[in-house]
Amino acid sequence: MEIIVLLPVLFFSIILHEFAHGYVAYRMGDDTAYMSGRLTLNPISHVDLIGTIAVPAVCWLFGWPLFGWAKPVPVNPMRLPSPHKDMGKVAFAGPACNLILATLCALFLKLTVAFQAQLGQHMVISLAHILQYGVFVNVFLAVFNLIPIPPLDGGRVLTALLPLSAAVKYDRFVGRYGMWIVFALILTGVVKYILFPPTAFIVSVLAKIFGL
Numbered sequence: 001m002e003i004i005v006l007l008p009v010l011f012f013s014i015i016l017h018e019f020a021h022g023y024v025a026y027r028m029g030d031d032t033a034y035m036s037g038r039l040t041l042n043p044i045s046h047v048d049l050i051g052t053i054a055v056p057a058v059c060w061l062f063g064w065p066l067f068g069w070a071k072p073v074p075v076n077p078m079r080l081p082s083p084h085k086d087m088g089k090v091a092f093a094g095p096a097c098n099l100i101l102a103t104l105c106a107l108f109l110k111l112t113v114a115f116q117a118q119l120g121q122h123m124v125i126s127l128a129h130i131l132q133y134g135v136f137v138n139v140f141l142a143v144f145n146l147i148p149i150p151p152l153d154g155g156r157v158l159t160a161l162l163p164l165s166a167a168v169k170y171d172r173f174v175g176r177y178g179m180w181i182v183f184a185l186i187l188t189g190v191v192k193y194i195l196f197p198p199t200a201f202i203v204s205v206l207a208k209i210f211g212l
Contacts, residue, residue, distance in 0.1 A: 006133050013101055013138050014070045015046050017145070020097035022073040025090045030079040038073045046070040072151075084167065088160020091153040098142035102206060105134035110210040139202045143195050149182060150175035 019041060022033030033039045038046070047053070051069035080086035109131040116124040146154040150171055155178060159167035174181075185191040206212070 006130065009130060009134050010137050011043060013098060013134070013141055015041060015043055016097050016101060017094040017141060018046050018070050018073045020093040021075065021090055024093035025073075025075045025080065028080050028086055028089070030076050032076045032079065033073045036074055038071075048072075084164055085160050088157045091156030091160070094153050095142035095145045098138040098145075099202075102135045102138035102142070102202075105131045105138065106206040106210045106212065109135065109212060113212075135206060136199070136203060139206075140195060140199050143199050143202070144191075147182070147185075147194065150178040152178070152182065 019039065022039045025032070026034050026039060048069060048071035051071070055069075075087070075090055077083035077087050080090070109128060112119065112124055112127045112131065119127070145152050146157070148154040148158040150156065150159070155171075155175065159171050162170060182191075185194070
């Protein structure tokens with residue numbers, strides 16, 4: 001039952017993450033996502049048969065860490081004013097969206113606690129559980145996607161910050177094996193040592209800001 005309740009929070013967070021990529025690209029002049037029908041919150045449009053269904057199912061069956069992805073939103077860098085730099089902005093939009101969602105969840109959690117007398121104990125417990133998960137999973141998604149390894153968003157942000165020649169070399173050598181590196185980090189469990197410290201720090205900062 002907990003999975004049934006919390007899975008939509010994860011799925012909605014991933015969808016908004018992808019939507020943010022397309023929206024920022026659209027605002028900068030690239031309507032590729034819009035023309036392909038991907039600038040939408042319809043979850044069906046963002047489902048990837050491999051990343052959203054097959055890979056998580058295999059991970060669950062074999063007891064591996066749960067991993068997956070939504071269908072990437074198409075972006076044409078050549079339609080952006082400054083392809084090299086602007087792709088970094090498009091890439092950062094996804095993690096930034098997750099951090100905003102985490103902040104909103106923390107705010108609503110604060111309001112839920114403040115109005116617990118009006119909402120009732122059962123409603124407060126249920127909402128608090130969902131919102132706490134919303135804070136954690138969105139911070140986790142932001143931190144994970146900012147790992148500077150292509151094709152993760154952090155890899156695109158890093159290449160946008162590097163000089164063009166260095167960015168090409170980095171993307172050529174690291175990007176070629178990027179997905180395999182990510183898989184290795186996840187399957188060996190090393191990724192938790194990379195993700196949990198910054199995730200815990202950001203969650204604690206949000207808790208302190210909102211007095212949770």
